[in-house]
Amino acid sequence: MIEVKNLSKSFSTAQVLKKVNVIFEKGKTNLIIGQSGSGKTVLLKSIVGLHEVDEGKIVYDNVVFNELNFKEKKEMRKQIGMLFQGGALFDSATVEENVMYPLDMFTEMTKSQKRDRANECLKRVNIINANNLYPAEISGGMKKRVAIARAIALNPKYLFCDEPNSGLDPQTAIVIDDLIKEITEEYNMTTIVNTHDMNSVMEIGDKVVFIYKGEKWWEGSKDEIFETNNEELNKFIFASSLSQEIRKLKGNI
Amino acid sequence: MGLFYHIGRYFILLFRVFAKPEKFSIYYRETLKEVQKLGINSMGIVVIISVFMGAVITIQTAYNTENPLLPTYLIGLGTRDSMILEFSSTIVALILAGKIGSNIASEIGTMRVTEQIDALEIMGVNSASYLILPKILASVFFAPLLCIFSMFVGITGGWLAGISVGVVTTENYVYGIQYAFIPFYITYSLIKIIVFAFLITTISAYHGYYATGGSLEVGRSSTKAVVHSSIFILLFNLILTQLLLS
Numbered sequence: 001m002i003e004v005k006n007l008s009k010s011f012s013t014a015q016v017l018k019k020v021n022v023i024f025e026k027g028k029t030n031l032i033i034g035q036s037g038s039g040k041t042v043l044l045k046s047i048v049g050l051h052e053v054d055e056g057k058i059v060y061d062n063v064v065f066n067e068l069n070f071k072e073k074k075e076m077r078k079q080i081g082m083l084f085q086g087g088a089l090f091d092s093a094t095v096e097e098n099v100m101y102p103l104d105m106f107t108e109m110t111k112s113q114k115r116d117r118a119n120e121c122l123k124r125v126n127i128i129n130a131n132n133l134y135p136a137e138i139s140g141g142m143k144k145r146v147a148i149a150r151a152i153a154l155n156p157k158y159l160f161c162d163e164p165n166s167g168l169d170p171q172t173a174i175v176i177d178d179l180i181k182e183i184t185e186e187y188n189m190t191t192i193v194n195t196h197d198m199n200s201v202m203e204i205g206d207k208v209v210f211i212y213k214g215e216k217w218w219e220g221s222k223d224e225i226f227e228t229n230n231e232e233l234n235k236f237i238f239a240s241s242l243s244q245e246i247r248k249l250k251g252n253i
Numbered sequence: 254m255g256l257f258y259h260i261g262r263y264f265i266l267l268f269r270v271f272a273k274p275e276k277f278s279i280y281y282r283e284t285l286k287e288v289q290k291l292g293i294n295s296m297g298i299v300v301i302i303s304v305f306m307g308a309v310i311t312i313q314t315a316y317n318t319e320n321p322l323l324p325t326y327l328i329g330l331g332t333r334d335s336m337i338l339e340f341s342s343t344i345v346a347l348i349l350a351g352k353i354g355s356n357i358a359s360e361i362g363t364m365r366v367t368e369q370i371d372a373l374e375i376m377g378v379n380s381a382s383y384l385i386l387p388k389i390l391a392s393v394f395f396a397p398l399l400c401i402f403s404m405f406v407g408i409t410g411g412w413l414a415g416i417s418v419g420v421v422t423t424e425n426y427v428y429g430i431q432y433a434f435i436p437f438y439i440t441y442s443l444i445k446i447i448v449f450a451f452l453i454t455t456i457s458a459y460h461g462y463y464a465t466g467g468s469l470e471v472g473r474s475s476t477k478a479v480v481h482s483s484i485f486i487l488l489f490n491l492i493l494t495q496l497l498l499s
Contacts, residue, residue: 050371077377088372091363102376105275160375 001026002190007056009046016042018214026190028206029181039214044194048160081151083161087143089135096131099149121149141172159191177203263459269381283387291353292395303403307410310335315420328421329429332411341403342442343490346449350482354457358478361461362471385458396450397443441497448489453482
């Protein structure tokens with residue numbers, strides 16, 4: 001479980017996050033949704049420690065992450081996996097080397113053990129016969145899957161995904177969504193997904209947090225999202241959904 | 254932003270770079286890769302430039318010493334001292350600033366803007382140390398070899414040009430390069446190139462590491478890396494010459 005308490009973050013004079021309070025539950029796929037510029041990426045990056053927060057606490061299973069020193073944070077980060085928007089695979093390394101990288105860095109496994117684990121992770125994300133290819137030689141969807149394989153290589157307790165479907169066709173997006181959900185349940189992880197894709201909300205959203213202008217505007221389940229009277233959320237759902245069914249449901253807006 | 258801001262941030266980055274590596278074997282492997290990339294791959298350009306510079310220095314010295322009272326072995330001496338004292342350290346460093354400086358800044362800058370550095374940080378890797386330390390070690394280790402190589406090739410180029418044009422005989426040229434030789438000049442040159450290699454690598458890495466935005470900014474950081482490295486090479490050339498030769 002990850003708990004965010006009174007989190008505020010600003011860049012120069014622009015306050016991006018304003019006293020955000022939210023709990024992300026273990027074993028569930030927690031979604032942060034919101035318009036571009038609403039602060040959801042800053043929230044995600046603050047939670048993983050890529051941004052120093054101005055005030056507030058980020059608590060990972062009773063450990064206040066943002067109060068840890070550099071060395072303690074480094075240890076904690078070994079329990080964190082992250083899927084970046086563009087995959088963030090290392091260009092100069094092959095698919096297999098990318099997945100083996102955290103194993104190389106943080107384990108004392110033999111080379112064959114590392115290779116076996118990498119292949120196991122790649123197989124889990126349905127990447128076969130691509131071990132020796134470089135990131136530039138594979139498709140966007142494959143890059144995302146390799147990045148997921150790399151993120152789960154060390155069996156993390158926490159998984160963060162920043163816009164996992166951006167730049168993907170709808171079919172591949174569903175594959176990635178399903179994969180994230182399956183892996184979350186399989187490894188019993190706390191997963192936080194940052195998205196503005198309503199299809200993802202419908203597919204995998206166990207818990208949904210709506211961020212609007214840097215504030216937590218709404219939270220609930222994907223079923224509750226259709227019963228809310230929250231005007232901004234309803235506008236967001238209507239505008240971001242291509243599904244006619246959802247548009248009909250929200251057609252009165 | 255102010256000069257002091259950049260100086261402060263540069264030293265903070267260096268502090269992170271020289272932290273204890275996560276795993277020595279990986280850093281060793283990366284250092285060897287960088288030796289290949291930054292050092293061995295630079296030998297070609299160093300050879301070409303050194304040969305031609307040695308040749309030009311020889312011919313210029315010959316034309317400037319066309320006096321029956323001046324012995325022709327001075328041509329060898331002039332070429333030797335020019336190569337050792339200035340060309341093989343300072344000029345080679347300026348060339349390397351263009352070649353490896355832009356390479357380092359663009360490589361690290363691209364990693365920054367494509368979130369690869371964030372990915373390293375998330376894994377718990379000290380990205381500054383992992384990306385920059387092997388480059389520093391490789392360049393500081395290999396630059397003196399390039400410098401010595403440049404001296405040898407440049408002096409040989411001078412000899413080839415001298416005998417081809419007929420301004421000096423082999424005997425006089427060889428006598429000249431041995432005449433009044435001060436071994437400390439080699440030490441002086443090696444000290445300079447080690448300092449320059451450190452400056453090129455760290456300044457370029459600094460610009461790449463703090464690149465923001467997209468490809469345009471990566472290009473800008475690469476240009477800044479070359480310009481700032483060159484300026485600091487010239488500045489430190491002056492400081493080190495005053496300290497070591499005065």
